[in-house]
Amino acid sequence: MSFTVLSTDPQSSARRGELVLPHGTVQTPIFMPVGTQGTVKTLHPWELEELGSQIILGNTYHLWLRPGHELVRDLGGLHGFSTWRKPILTDSGGFQVWSLAKLRKITEEGVRFNNHLDGSKMMLTPELSMDIQACLGSDIAMLFDECPPYPCDEKYAANSLALTTRWARRCKDWIVKNGPKSGEGRQHHFGIVQGSVYADLREQSARELVELDFDGYAVGGVSVGEPEHEMFRAIDNAVPFLPQDKPRYAMGLGTPPQILEMISRGVDMFDCVMPTRIARHGMAFTLDGPINIKNLIHAKDPSPICESAHPHVAGFSRAYLRHLFRAGEILGLRLLSFHNLHFYLSLVARARDAISEGNFTDFKHAFIQRYTRSTIP
Structure with a gap:
């Protein structure tokens, strides 16, 4: 090694x-x-x-x-x-x-x-x-x-x-x-x-x-x-x-x-285990903090789960994802697990780039400020 x-x-x-x-x-x-x-x-x-x-x-x-x-x-x-x-x-x-x-x-x-x-x-x-x-x-x-x-x-x-x-x-x-x-x-x-x-x-x-x-x-x-x-x-x-x-x-x-x-x-x-474990309970990470896709507020929401979502997930609306969980469909668990791992892996990839560019501290502060300021349900 x-x-x-x-x-x-x-x-x-x-x-x-x-x-x-x-x-x-x-x-x-x-x-x-x-x-x-x-x-x-x-x-x-x-x-x-x-x-x-x-x-x-x-x-x-x-x-x-x-x-x-x-x-x-x-x-x-x-x-x-x-x-x-x-x-x-x-x-x-x-x-x-x-x-x-x-x-x-x-x-x-x-x-x-x-x-x-x-x-x-x-x-x-x-x-x-x-x-x-x-x-x-x-x-x-x-x-x-x-x-x-x-x-x-x-x-x-x-x-x-x-x-x-x-x-x-x-x-x-x-x-x-x-x-x-x-x-x-x-x-x-x-x-x-x-x-x-x-x-x-x-x-x-x-x-x-x-x-x-x-x-x-x-x-x-x-x-x-x-x-x-x-x-x-x-x-x-x-x-x-x-x-x-x-x-x-x-x-x-x-x-x-x-x-x-x-x-x-x-x-x-x-x-x-957090990204996949909470995904199986309907929780998804977003740039504005985690959300519970099972909540009623998402029932008619046509927007994607997150602006930075992977293309495999970005085409599905929040309303559809909520439907999958309420219907007990396995696809819902798979999509949120995929999304949450993408969120984590993208985060460390962006951190690597920020370190190489010499601005990691600014990146960290900006991310945490946005992630923690919201109370999206």
Whole structure:
């Protein structure tokens, strides 16, 4: 893997980069659509390419439980199994164990839990997480970590961080011993900075992971119920201690304004289920803020959903889209999912251009001012 910073913004820490991976090159900043179970819900891989998706995310926990990582390996890895040929990032499974599993018990060995499908007892360790992701064959695999809850006291956060660092060393040992591949190249690995809301712990975590020399670094333990200002503080307390020549990833974030704020803080990569999840409930992003297409105000509206809509969606009126949702037609879910991902991917593409042109900060302020001033229903 190589990561090159191509340009920077003179008024912030925003940067434009190029990330070379076994299955292709990714321009950053980039948003990664979430394909939890080997698919971005409602969308065909060709549609993702049409949208300009450069890299998508797969979920280790869910694919391990169903259909099983060895089956995926035997059927061509996640790329061949899903027919997605461009880069893939897989998470470690740690967050899903934290958020979904029942009766989990965290030990030095790993996490014992009852899985959410049938309640059976299972154990996920750093080594197993790395093995599963090696079978999936993703371009980027995340290290296994513990995601501390919010709120938690400093003692808990410190102990959790120490465990995450010990697990990171075990992941590193497994990687060195096994040399996992992705396609014709080697699989790459990102460490995850933890530390909850405590600045000194975030710095400690970043420094310890950098010493282990991974291919990139993520800021984890964010968007777990904390206020937005704490989310930004977590980034501010971690990014300054991460290498300039390696990519930075904010996990599970966020709204369009949040993404621009993170870019201004020097973050390169993002993922979030929000665009597709809220689309399936009738919510659509527009330049004037999100709207609920199911609301009565759109019943006779002939206008397109957004002035910047993709041509595949722009020809449909708000009235028609509302009709699809009220009639329970699957096309409504597909169109809004397509539209929302286009909105996100277009946003980061415009951010890349603004960084190259040296006016990212002006672009960010103008976008956020327009996006947040409206109360469109």
